[in-house]
Amino acid sequence: MAASEELTVFVRDALLRGLPRDQIRSVLGKAGWRVDQIDDALGAYAEIDYPIPVPMPKPYLSARDAFMYLLLFTTLYIAAFNLGDLVFQWIDHAFPGAPATTTVHGDRAFLAGVRWSLAALIITVPIYLFIGWRLRRAIARDPAKRASKVRKWLTYLTLFVASITLIGDCTSLVANFLGGQAPVRFLLKVATIAAIAGAIFVYYLRDLRSEETERKP
Template sequence: MASATQELDVFVREALLRGHGREEIGQALVAAGWSREQADSALASYADVTFPIPVPRPRASLSAREAFLYLVMFSALYFTAYNLGSLLFKLLELALPDPADPTYRQLQLDHSMRWSIAAVTIAFPVFAWVSRLVSRELARQPIKRLSPVRRWLTYLTLFLASCILVGDLTTLVYNLLGGELSLRFVLKLLVVGAIAGSIFGYYLHDLRREETEA
């Protein structure tokens, strides 16, 4: 695959060097079996400027610092989302107690709630601070939006959020068909859906905005 990509890049450079137009090159690549996206990506590697030879655009590179920031940011996001959901679950259990639950389980809520509150209190500011730092760097250097680790973690987040949403809706329909819905159960499903849906919507909007600006 790397060899094919290199051949495509060499072909585009040679074609531009010989004075062929971008649309003409793109049509030739599509006719040869390359996808339109591959052709556009290869052409986008060279700036559309007037110069005797093709001028390459700057490409995103992966640095250890950049990988560290994204790993910290997304890890803090996952940790915050999980513990926020856990905290809201426990608040619902306190507000709508189940008579079938043994007493010792109710007593354990205090300890687990303190852990969830502490986790959200620490993890969310870390996520917000690193996210702001990354946003500033992207504003200064838009090319960093093409960072491989950023794209992989963003799509991984979208995948996880979509899986949770599908599972959430499946559980709702399953229990609805069985006639086993309770208010506490429905509220818990809404909590999961709201957290996963917010994360999915935010990063999907971010990707679409990036495509529009590109």
């Protein structure tokens, strides 16, 4: 029997004996079980007054839900990249690094870059917002869907990517300062990356924390 199954069985037997959840949590904590493991085991049974423990429905992830979450985060990445690229285009245009960027050819390249970035944002942002709204509405109807493993994996992957981006951004900033090179254009680009990656990181971190708060008794 796997450790998680053994823990679930123990919790079920303890609830059958009428032991309070706080006491079960305390005993398991002293035995060395992690808080998240204890919460998962207790969360497997509903907190309702009934002679025997009532199991909670386990989250079921359909192919449709997996598709929706994959599309949600894919559009998020595309939108974030193109938003950064759009801002970079304007920074390079406002603070040219070489005389060639002010030529007609440079203006055409700037307009083409802006056009493609705007097109990507016009397509992906509404899709991201619409899918996010649909998924939030589905979770409101069935809170068990919040425990979707695909959702959690993609959320943590997004936090990881945002963290690595922020670390690389800060490293580049420090390295340029140590080298005595920190032009305005570079600083603006660093700030752009930090703002986009930081906003994504904070948003999804708060989402995970709110989920953990809701699970606590």
